[in-house]
Amino acid sequence: xxxxxxxxxxxxxxxxxxxxxxxxxxxxxxxxxxxxxxxxxxxxxxxxxxxxxxxxxxxxxxxxxxxxxxxxxxxxxxxxxxxxxxxxxxxxxxxxxxxxxxxxxxxxxxxxxxxxxxxxxxxxxxxxxxxxxxxxxxxxxxxxxxxxxxxxxxxxxxxxxxxxxxxxxxxxxxxxxxxxxxxxxxxxxxxxxxxxxxxxxxxxxxxxxxxxxxxxxxxxxxxxxxxxxxxxxxxxxxxxxxxxxxxxx
Numbered sequence: 001x002x003x004x005x006x007x008x009x010x011x012x013x014x015x016x017x018x019x020x021x022x023x024x025x026x027x028x029x030x031x032x033x034x035x036x037x038x039x040x041x042x043x044x045x046x047x048x049x050x051x052x053x054x055x056x057x058x059x060x061x062x063x064x065x066x067x068x069x070x071x072x073x074x075x076x077x078x079x080x081x082x083x084x085x086x087x088x089x090x091x092x093x094x095x096x097x098x099x100x101x102x103x104x105x106x107x108x109x110x111x112x113x114x115x116x117x118x119x120x121x122x123x124x125x126x127x128x129x130x131x132x133x134x135x136x137x138x139x140x141x142x143x144x145x146x147x148x149x150x151x152x153x154x155x156x157x158x159x160x161x162x163x164x165x166x167x168x169x170x171x172x173x174x175x176x177x178x179x180x181x182x183x184x185x186x187x188x189x190x191x192x193x194x195x196x197x198x199x200x201x202x203x204x205x206x207x208x209x210x211x212x213x214x215x216x217x218x219x220x221x222x223x224x225x226x227x228x229x230x231x232x233x234x235x236x237x238x239x240x241x242x243x244x245x246x247x248x249x
Contacts, residue, residue, distance in 0.1 A: 018045035018081075019179050019211045020069065025078035025088075027064050038064045040234040041078070046213065051206040053214045053222035056231035065231065066215045070103055070182050071095045083179040100128050104173030104181045108188035110165040112157040112172075118164075119144065119153040122171045129176060143171040147201060163194035170201055174210075181205060181212045187221055199224045 027039040039061045046052055056062040067073040068080060071087055074095070080088040083102055087095060105111075112121045119140050126136035144150050147167040157165050166186060173181055183202065187195035203224060206212045214225055222228050230237045 018047050019050075019083055020044075020046040020213075021079075021081040023079045023081075025065075025068065025075045025080060027061075027068065027073070028076045038234055039068075039075070042231075042234075042236060043078075044229065044236065044239060046211065048211055049206065049209055051202075051212045051214075051224075051226045053216055053225035053228045054231065055216060055219075055222050055228060056237075057217075059233075060231040061234040062215055062231050066182065066184055069180075069213060070105060071099045100125055101176060102179045104176065104178040106166070106169050106173050106181065106183040106186045108185035110157065110162075110169045110189075112165060112168060114157055117154045117156055118149060118160065118168045118171075121157070121168055122175055125172060125176045140171070140175055143175050144168070146174070147171045161194075162190050163197060166190065166194075166198050167201070170198070170205075174205070179211065181210055182215075183212065184215045185217070186214070187216075187218070195221070 022045070023043050025039055025042040026037065029036045029038060042061075042065060054062050054065065064073070068075050071082070071090075072095075074090070075088050078088065079086060082098065085098065085102075087098055090098065099105075113124065116124070119137060122144055123136045123140035126139060131139070141150060141153060144153050147170055149164060149167050149171065152160060152164060157168070160168065169186075173183075181202075186202070187198055190198060199221065202212055202214070212225075214221070216222050225242075227239070227241045229239045
């Protein structure tokens with residue numbers, strides 16, 4: 001996957017300011033009258049063009065943190081500033097708008113609409129953004145070309161391989177030119193060869209200027225990132241940057 005393929009999807013916001021700024025984020029749930037504190041004061045910044053992996057064992061809080069980063073949930077306490085906007089106190093409608101404009105999601109289960117073609121799935125965020133049909137299909141086809149899937153554009157998900165479905169999902173994540181690509185276990189349903197191909201695409205996306213946050217429990221997948229944040233029991237256990245990204249043999 002050539003780096004030039006993604007050159008039109010670079011984020012242009014100032015590099016000096018963090019795309020993500022978390023300050024003492026807490027999250028609690030209630031089981032009857034008992035409070036369960038899942039996140040216990042999480043603070044970190046992620047800057048433009050960083051490639052970060054979030055890791056942690058089951059129960060560490062990484063899924064809860066991912067939901068907050070993706071504006072799928074709100075923190076109980078603390079502040080979350082995403083690309084200059086304090087989203088931590090936003091209501092659901094405003095969060096939905098932020099999600100559509102600022103975040104491109106890639107999920108383990110692909111989350112494609114089964115009755116829609118690959119092209120229509122990629123164009124879906126543009127429907128919500130109010131882009132006219134002809135224009136959104138043109139944009140979607142252009143992004144499908146970036147992931148080498150124009151020849152499968154009119155196929156439905158059940159006619160595509162797992163790797164092809166994840167390429168469609170990545171194209172959908174890119175179509176609005178978001179500030180952040182958030183990937184949740186993106187290779188969890190893929191074989192080793194296909195996983196490497198998908199991770200190469202994420203590497204090309206990041207190298208072209210995008211910010212990528214990857215949630216994974218797999219060490220070999222986390223090794224592709226340039227920075228690894230490990231959670232345990234709702235707190236940050238380690239936050240380490242690497243001088244060089246992992247390159248598969």
